[in-house]
Amino acid sequence: MDFAQILANGVVLGALYACLAVGFSLVWGVLNVINMLHGSFIILGGYLTYFAWQMFGIHPLIMLPIVAAFLFVVGYALQAIFINKVVTAPVLVTLTLTFGLDMILYNLMTVYFSATPRQVTLGLGSIQLFGVYLPVVRLLGMALALLLTGLLYVTLRGSRIGRAIVAVRMDRSAAALMGIRVNRIYAITFGIGALMAGAAGALFAMVFPITTNLSGVFLGKAFVVCVIGGLGSVPGALVGGLALGIIESFSGVLLGPQHALTVGFLVMLLLLIVRPTGLVGVKGYE
């Protein structure tokens, strides 16, 4: 079995996992809200991309920023209208709220889009590099995933909004005293979380068949990535995503595909015991 091929499979998949999880991680880290809607946001992004491609022939890469912007608005509005009302309540309350919203969104999508798996087929084929097969669409997905994750990192580090998000993340009261409108930052953060989910959805529509069935799967992956990498930080999601991709790839070959998921979860459990902060520890925001 070719070591390089397995590693390449893992890295490509891992980058997609990172992109999938980074918005979820941010919302959890900053708002302390476990956003159960995240998986369905990804699916919504994927469906919008697919239908734009299928009905109007719009290329997924052109749709990606549009879908991301649209989901930002959706996320911002949901946070401002619903979640802000209970954002300081114990985590179970916000979890239940987002769970309920998720059920509404999930079933609306199932009713109006149906659960039929849909995929944008660009037919880009794959390239062969030193005997390693690399599907072009996945490479493209990986590059975009890394780019998006990098953009988010730069935004959080460099922009005023980003610094405000980090400030709220580190100390809500102090941030409020410095004149930061905390509720607005919350809504923006939730919007960014949804934006990243939408962008991930647009990417995934090119790589995976999108169906509402997958929303729970995506959410589960986001959880594992956050725990492995560490919560609330961009590098955490990146490290967690890549680690999970590589772990799944190797265990899939060595132990058989039916154990790949199990190994991922075992690593997660192990980390919870020995290093609850994840591989990249939380020291506030970088």
Next chain:
Amino acid sequence: MSNRHLPKPRSQRALATATTGLVALSLAVGSAAAQDTVKIGAPLALTGGLADEGKKQALVYDMWEKKVNDAGGIEIGGKMYPVEIIEYDYQTDGPRAGQLAERLITEDEVNVLMAPFGSGHTKIAATVGQRYRIPTLACVASSESVYSQGNPYLFGTLSPNANMTAAMVEYLKENVDGLSKVAVYGRDDVFPKSMAAATAAAAEAGGLEVVYNELYPVGTMDHAAAISSIVAAEPDWVYATGYTQDLILIRRQLADLGVKAPVITMVTGPAYVEFTEGLGELANGVTSQTWWHHSVAYEGEGAWKTTKAFYDDFLAASGGEDPDYVHGSCAGALVVLEDALKRAGSLDGEAIRQALADTDITTFYGPINFGENGMNQARELPIIQVQDEAIEVLYPASIATAELELLSE
């Protein structure tokens, strides 16, 4: 002081039991006498993950109900009974399917249950039916493990998986020169798992070498690892099972990672139009097996006398979309019920059960004859292939529309 915690005297208890029994009996007689409609209960997945499949069932149930009632109903014991199908959405939630089956029996007093989609959920509904001695007709459950529970009230219109796999192995051995190595990759779920196991067994029995035989868990997002292993094993035939989204992904990754097998079979894959729609050109050449295809031509009893009659009605109801085996099998099951009710001569659960067990008819869907375990015994199930993004029938020869096309040399 209350004496409600003390045991009642024996005679009083006996009287109470007898009274309860009498009341129950008179109620039962009362409702049976008052009933002038055949009530059929159907827990359906109309929302949630299996919504597409649930809606397929609902569509043909509706067609059958209209067709039968327009003809005046079913003649049972010399009287015409209209039919009514009572549907509830169980939201693709297994335990809820069981609760709704119970509600259909106890509150809506249905005479027969139509099982929901898939082997897993069928098992749940059928167990409830058995408890109340109400027959359950399963039209989309083919795993023998569902029928091996000794439930005499369960009947299924799909044939055992093994009937399919043996025919497939024989057909490929005849039609593909030098076929020797097969890779089997199945979803770890009731039906796909049993198909994968049956195929591996049939391939070995047929003298082929099984070079890869693994399962993937429900919720697998990526198959690159497994497919890399399959590439290394260089099979002539890749056999994958799963649901549509799994198979679309697997087909794509097989291409991306350079698998060069001349035969790729996916079950159920091409049996659903969504598979071809999702893959486009890449679907071409994929073979599959199915229990029914609308190009078969049978003549028989019931609401639709011929396959053509059903097909034409279906096109009108669906707005031009072709039926698949789910539509065929579920409509077929209702046609069987029609026949069994006539022979039962009453709406008693036990009488209907006996009539179903004695069934031996041909319908537009094909011959139906339930075996010991309640499964349909039909053989010669169609082998199909996607050619030019349309379905062609390869086998049996009597209804074949095309010859096998190989994917690569």
